[in-house]
Amino acid sequence: MGNKISINDLTKVFYKKGSSVTALQNISLNIEDGEFVCLVGPSGCGKTTLLRILADLETPSTGDFTIATGNQDRPLQSMVFQERGVIPWLTVEENVAFGLKMRHLPKKVIKERTDYYLEKVGLTNFAKLYPKELSGGMKQRVSIARAFANDPEILLMDEPFAALDEQNKFILQEELLNIWSETKKTVLFITHSIDEALLLSDRILLMTSQPGRIIDEKVIDLPRPRTMEQVRADPVMAEHFVEIWKHLQEEVQGSRV
Template sequence: MGAETAAVAPTKRQDTDVKVAVRAVAKRFDTRSGTVTALDELTLDIPRGQFFMIVGPSGCGKTTLLRILAGLEDPTTGEVEVGTATEGRPENSMIFQGDSIFPWMTVWDNASYGLRMRGVPSGKIREVVGHYLDKTGLTAFRDSYPHQLSGGMRQRVSIARAFANDPDVLLMDEPFSALDEQNKTLLQSELLRIWDETRKTVVFITHSVDEAVTLGDRIMVMTSRPGNAKAFVEVPFERPRDVLELRHRPEYGDIVYDIWQQLRDEVERSQQAQAAAPARRGRFGLRRGGR
């Protein structure tokens, strides 16, 4: 194997149609058990303003890819090109799976955090944060602390904070996975309403094929580890979308079924690899398989 070079930072892309370009990106981690390849020569384009969904089996590198897009990880090889951020906006904001708001801050202070760190004038902060607290149904809870809120409401704060900060790219790592079905459906609807206003470029990871079809413009189905693109699926439904009405349509069930057919083999391969890993031990009982 030849020498490997890591892209130290994402380069800027001037193409007005493509917001994020991933070029032959691989990511390998050195562990006590050996080298683990999370991503393997992944290439994709995400157009500006697209709601891009990623589905794949556990451990296929979805979150690793998102962290590379966020600048939190460097690829081992390959590069990521991100369109030049609009002046005065941050390049990206990330919403995580679990609670990621500050427990010592009120709803208002959490939602306004990014704007305050950027030195936005107080009048503009009041206008923008007030707008997104209203959109997420949090106006009456502006002075509440996270421990006084339900899990669904805390995720609403995360959404309000991300949109208020007005990033060029919004990165979302399974933000609704811990919620019950009712709260998940409500937050999907709220997210779609807010996105319809802004049409930001969104990269959203989910394990739910239903969620991917409900929210997305295009879906990348990933292979089992090492992760790569198995298929890209265009979602044909018009916008704006009503979450419940959409799921009543016969063609909705058809596209969900088709994606599951493509995903099923990868999930089975992932499960088989995980089941086999504990059996791979050396002479002294030390595991040689991946974690």
């Protein structure tokens, strides 16, 4: 596999009223095609800013990035946010089909993909409902189905399960992994949960407090498919957990000095 995402010495500085804040500093990173990578770091370390730059919602101050394109007919990236992913005036199926319709794909293709991913996330029976009639977990299922249905080159996921209760979180993590195992999308996923990162990822990137820099990585060799029970019972994963926890503690404490 080749590199899908290449980031070269990227820095982002925000300017406001005569002052400046460096959100990201000298980020260099390669992510392989089909790799599932999690970003873990203290709050305010620039994780979301990095995703927004890759989604072309922000521009870097210095440095650059490239995303290797495969099929020119596919969108480059789709971003899944924590809670803001659904369009309130569209039904569930209209939300899932939204990106496909914007690309003016044939109606047959739109219906087939929409129906397929509605079934994948267990929302077939809720296709005609509006977001206000859904729980938070169901709304996130809509966001995930829409992202995969649109068939992007990469998926950028910004703490998509953070607001959910543990039961819904586990269900959606499993559904995400099932769909990812079929599609082998390149995924860059932000999380504050060490357990979630260990369960989902091929590799975990550890970031410093502001200005955000990548200072370490953990390669997760636990075979797939994996369960949370396996993650918690594996001694190597337990060691990774402790090391990541210590890293977060040190970064949070250091930022307060």
